[in-house]
Amino acid sequence: MGETKRCPGCTGKDPFLEELCKKYEPIKDNLIQMLNEVQEHYGYVPTKAQQALSDYLKVPMAEIYGVITFYSRFTLKPKGKxxxxxxxxxxxxxxxxxxxxxxxxxxxxxxxxxxxxxxxxxxxxxxxxxxxxxxxxxxxxxxxxxxxxxxxxxxxxxxxxxxx
Amino acid sequence: MKTLEEINKIREEKRKELDLRVNTKADTREKHILVCHGTGCTSSKSPKILENFRKIIEEKKIENVRVIMTGCFGLCAKGPIVIIRPEDTFYSNVTPDDCEEIIQTHIIEGKTVDRLLCKDIDGKIVNSLDELNFYKKQKRIALKNCGVINPECIDEYIAFDGYKALEKVLKSMTPDEVIDILNKSGLRGRGGAGFPTGKKWSFTKGYQADQKYVVCNADEGDPGAFMDRSILEGDPHSVLESMIIAGYTIGASKGYIYVRAEYPIAVKRFQKAIDQAREYGILGKNIFDSGFDFDVEVRLGAGAFVCGEETALLESIEGKRGQPRVKPPFPAECGLWGKPTLINNVETYANITRIILEGADWYSSIGTETSKGTKVFALGGNVNNIGLVEVPMGTTLREIVFDIGGGIPNNRSFKAAQTGGPSGGCIPSEHLDTPIDYESLKQIGSMMGSGGLIVMDDTKCMPSLAKFYLDFTVSESCGKCTPCRIGTKRMHEILEKICNGQGTLEDLDKLEKLAVNIQRGSVCGLGQSAPNPVISTLKYFRDEFVEHVVDKNCRTLECKALSKIVINKEKCKGCGLCQKNCPVNAIEGAAREIRYINQDKCIKCGTCLTKCPFHAIGN
The missing domain is CATH 3.40.30.10 (Glutaredoxin)
Known part of the structure; x- marks a missing residue:
């Protein structure tokens, strides 16, 4: 189980993303849940997080982009101070x-x-x-x-x- | 884990302890200071008030006084609200600095703090909640526990008949009997469309599958509506209990509640309710030794209005873009992950436990012929008592706006009320006496909707309002159906033209034509109802549209291109108040002389209008 739950896009690089991938099963249904946490943490959804989720959940980047732009809570650019x-x-x-x-x-x-x-x-x-x-x-x-x-x-x- | 006996014991003991919450003559030496922790009061620092009370009580070593957070009391306009029980004293607009005085005067000396007592609209000072006109015509069923119990404490919920309905269902009723009670009660979906709840449950029960789901729709997207949020914040267990009952009835073992992520307090409290229920064995395996298993998970929405549509909501739970599915098949047959799924709105669930306990006859005795029970409205806009109201179906709009809502502030007159949010319509003053139920609202071109009720006074421009709603649907249309995606955009452009003074009479016909095509050509409720605000404003306020396109005049000053603020030279006394208050320094003129407005700089904010003591400024 430990092997499949590892997140190839982020292992060792970003402790937050690594923790996030430990918390959720690698199934597609969890995409919005995980994006909500990413948005909360960074204030936007950075490319590296999209890449990490794409690798982990086996969802194409284009589809993740589609979901991010559909929901108004997710943003692609950082907000101001x-x-x-x-x-x-x-x-x-x-x-x-x-x-x-x-x-x-x-x-x-x-x-x-x-x-x-x-x-x-x-x-x-x-x-x-x-x-x-x-x-x-x-x-x-x-x-x-x-x-x-x-x-x-x-x-x-x-x-x-x-x-x- | 608790056994049924243990839970019943908690109920008995807690109920005695909490009698003072509902009984002003309770035999107790204790006092409970209740501090509203709904979103409204929380925004005006009620957590700090709670903290201060606790600190002072500890410092002064006062005994027999408890400070408790509760859900919304309803009268948000007077927040933050503090109520002291058992005497039921109602303090309004309390600040964290007032805590010391309340403790000293009220608790220690036993006198009321008169300056914080709530004033009714007629100026009368009221001592207790029941004396307020705001509460007199209300009947609280779904909101029964809001403002009475601590929503984060399962024992308090249990004390007031909590989980008793679940016990009754699991121990003594068959699923068909539950459906029978719902059918007889006449309960209809409170999400807006008003589909009979018992029928929905019976359809979902009727389909065979290895897995079924129960879903609670808490994606309250109507801007200005906050009923569902208040129920989740004030009484989360009542929704949870009904979801478990639904699971038993239709044969589902898993439930989801889809809540907007913009409601952090509601999300937190509901999650806490789930955790506590699991701890007590009310969620999980073999609930109350009945052999029935059920569990619930929270799913967060991410800010898409269309996800309030049931099939879009299902798509979103599955982690996808929230685009509605074509119906049929309905979710009752093919819902979440292709399995039979029951979807009900928060308020619908909040009614069910009471119906089970008090019976179908009791419930159906409230309301009108076709619409039974009560409806919760979020009353907002240009009305004195902004807040949450629950009234029996059949109450007229006039009663809600004037008797409960206390009328229109600033001596203005009523112009229109909007129900149903972006999907509903505007109701003009000639229909103020319409009894509110599903059918009569539809008849006058609006709809029940989820319960947003926005009141507008005569300073509101109707074409601008229609534009505002269209702006909303344009950005919230999911894009699946072309008539909705493009049609609403075109309608918005036309409305923009009208508000900018470039509209023609032909445009009004175009709007009407487009509206019909969008309604007919869209798959889901969003598109089918998107033109409603335009159709209803055009129907009831056509003369105002005509004024915009023919006379190029906006009587309310809201359309900037069509309005100009000027100072009446004869009335101006040169006091300079307008100049002082203008945020953009657009008012010029020397001291004690008549002022004039530099039109290039003026942003038409209207501040000067409200500041001028001589009513010398106008359009």
Whole structure:
């Protein structure tokens, strides 16, 4: 059993991927489960992880790419140091979250899903973070800022901009 | 491992101990401080509140007081919420700094902290939960335990009749009897389509196979809906128990729950519930000595709306892109890995234990002729009491929005309510008195959906809203069917044109034509219902669309290309508040003089409108 469970793509190179392959059986059904852990760990799905999963689960790279691009949680590019996510769920939308998104794009001069050149900020569109009572909401690295306004966003961005 | 006797003993002892949670006259010297740990309150620092309470109690060496985390109380707008039992005192908008005062004044001195008591919409201060208008018309079946028990403690669930339904089923009922009760109860699927649950179970039971599966659909994709999440966060065992009952009934030994990875708290609590149930021998081999084996695994979704469609969900559990399969064959015959599979929604499962215990007659006495029981709605948008409500079927929209929801904030008026999320439709004020059930919602061009209910006031632009929903379906269409993949994109383009002031009357006809073709030409529910928001807004708010294309005017200022914010020279007093608050410095003019807006800089955020004390700013 030990032999078949080894992951040829990563053995000895990346302790995280090696551990991951120990945790799951090498069957195709586990692909999404494993990708979720990869995304959680790196903040994106790097090529080396795709290669490792492809070798381990015996799934072609193209198919893995297909799965990654299908699900919005998986990304192929690293996120910024501060990932600013604006909730565009309906409850936040009717309370004006689009204005916050527009302002964010304008300030950072990037589109949703992109990262600034210095790697400091990235923008994400999310659909409902579950804090509808606080709508509109944006989050920075998971921390929720409720009852948001354009001014509040500016203030948070200013503070983060000054930080290293 | 626990024997049935041991579990019954836990129930008896725990129930006595926890009587004060449901009985304000409980004979006890203990007090329980309940702190809401749903996602909403957690986002506003309720874990810190819990920590502070525990620290202070330890420091002051106070006895007979316990601090407990619970699921959602429902009234998210007033979060974080703290309730003290048995007296049932309801504190709202509590901050971590308030803990000291609550302990000192309430617990030690025995007085209420008046400034933290919740104010009802009419301004009346309420002492306890039941006094709030928000709860008066509600009936809690699926949410029975939410806010009462600690969701991470199986003993507390057992105390309130937990796993009693499972015992009843395994010890005294045949699978056919279970199906019979469900049929008689009239329970219909709460995921949106409303298929009779008993029928579904009986179909799946009817197919012979070496392996069958039970699946729970917790991929709540409707943005703005959080019913399923709250049930999983507040009462995970009730869903688990019903899944085991389902396994016994249809002859499955394995279950999966497919939860969105975006719901970390729900995932964690459900996993904990599974672990605890395994430890007690409620999951695993030979459950309650009945010879029946069952186990459940959690599978995480990865952010694809279409995976809420049952066959796409199955594909996703199998590790593939979540593209729906062509039906028939239905999952009842050929589901997960080609085996007969029963798929139900979280809320459906949450109803089943109560139906088994209280009987079909009790359940079918609630609701309307065709829709029985209750429905949980996530009430959001422009309404005062944002939160989670559970009402008997047949309750009117007016009751939900105005009596329970407390009406529209800021003295605005009701414009429309949207049920069913991106698959549903907008309901205008003339249909406010429609009793909510599966059939009547369909009749007025919307649908029950999973339970998102978004209220909109008169500042909302309907073409923009339709565009918003289409934007959602465009990015969530899986791409399998051309009418859905390309058709929704074309519809979105047309709506964009309209909102930019380049639309024509012909475009409105085109939208209607496209809508019909997309509905007819798509395999799954996503495509078939994607045009609904457009069709319903066009039907009820056509004049607003016409205004956009003919008059090139957006009355709500939401469509920037069609609106211009100006300062009324006669009303402006030169106070400069607008200038001070403008985030982009678009307002110019010297001190104490009339201000004007530089249109090149203005981003039409509307801040100045809300800040002007003289109502001098408008479009």
């Amino acid at each position: 501060y990932n600013v996510a604006v909730c565009l769920g309906t409850a936040c939308f009717v309370k004006g979250s689009q204005k916050i998104m527009d302002r964010l794009k304008e300030r950072l001069k990037i589109e949703a899903g992109e990262t600034t050149k210095d790697g400091k900020f990235s923008i994400e569109e999310t659909r409902c973070v579950g804090a509808c009572g606080l709508a509109p909401v944006f989050t920075v690295n998971g921390e929720v800022y409720g009852k948001a306004t354009v001014q509040k966003l500016d203030q948070v961005l200013d503070e983060l901009g000054e930080k290293e």
